[in-house]
Amino acid sequence: MKNSNRISILSLLLFCACFVCLFCKTSLASDPIIIDKSQVAAAITSHIEKHMPWQKGKVRVTFPSGITEIVSPSKNYKIEVRENKNDEYIGDRLYNVKVWHKNQYVKQIFVPTTIEVCKDIVLSTKSMKKDTNISAQDLFVTEKWFSRVPRDIITDPENILGKRLLRSINAQTPFTSSMLSNPIMFKKGKVVKIVCDNDSLNISTLGLAEEEGIYGAMVKVKNISSNKIIQGRVIGDSVVKVEI
Numbered sequence: 195m196k197n198s199n200r201i202s203i204l205s206l207l208l209f210c211a212c213f214v215c216l217f218c219k220t221s222l223a224s225d226p227i228i229i230d231k232s233q234v235a236a237a238i239t240s241h242i243e244k245h246m247p248w249q250k251g252k253v254r255v256t257f258p259s260g261i262t263e264i265v266s267p268s269k270n271y272k273i274e275v276r277e278n279k280n281d282e283y284i285g286d287r288l289y290n291v292k293v294w295h296k297n298q299y300v301k302q303i304f305v306p307t308t309i310e311v312c313k314d315i316v317l318s319t320k321s322m323k324k325d326t327n328i329s330a331q332d333l334f335v336t337e338k339w340f341s342r343v344p345r346d347i348i349t350d351p352e353n354i355l356g357k358r359l360l361r362s363i364n365a366q367t368p369f370t371s372s373m374l375s376n377p378i379m380f381k382k383g384k385v386v387k388i389v390c391d392n393d394s395l396n397i398s399t400l401g402l403a404e405e406e407g408i409y410g411a412m413v414k415v416k417n418i419s420s421n422k423i424i425q426g427r428v429i430g431d432s433v434v435k436v437e438i
Contacts, residue, residue: 227269229293231261234273238289238307241275246283246309253283254310254339262303264293271295284309285342310339314349316369326359327377333369346370376409379428386415386432388424395438407434 239255246253276290287307293300315338322332333351348354348369357374380386380403388401404414407428415434416423426436 226265226267229264234261237273237275248311252312256308259306267295284311310341312337312339316348316351318363318367320365322363324359324362328354328357346372379409380407380432382406386434389435390438
């Protein structure tokens, strides 16, 4: 009888212990927690890096107004960053962050975000006057952080070499496409070489420029032999190519 009582008491104690453990486990699993703000920041940054057109490592993401605190019912939560329509992933943006708990919507917040992009720019090494033809000694490449898309900034020095300045600039001025043009290859009234070079004909003669010749542009020239005015394209220093 005593052994039977002991077994009953042990069984009861074991049952109580299991019940307490189960209660504690359930209680701990359901305790609400504050989601670390760094996790929200990491989720937004990861979303930006996944969808942005910029090179990874060339982007800086900051949160000027901070991040609002979010409480989840337990640690079983998921952070979702909603995509903005027509997002350029640069400048001041507003991201919608939603928190889900076991497939149940918990809360959403809107996080002001600033995205900066580091890009190469080409600067002038010195002051230069209008109509200067640019050489390699006139420029250098450096990096700059942008908070908006640089529409007119030139990032490749190859797109500048040999071009002509349309206005005077100071030292360390960023080169833009609007300040550059093709170089002037000859002035009005200058003797030029007129060439015609195609599969069936290869001839050349001399002419007089009826107008200033800008590289790549069409220009009128007078054939010295015939006194006829013809039109051709400037292809080099005092050289005009005509099509027949």
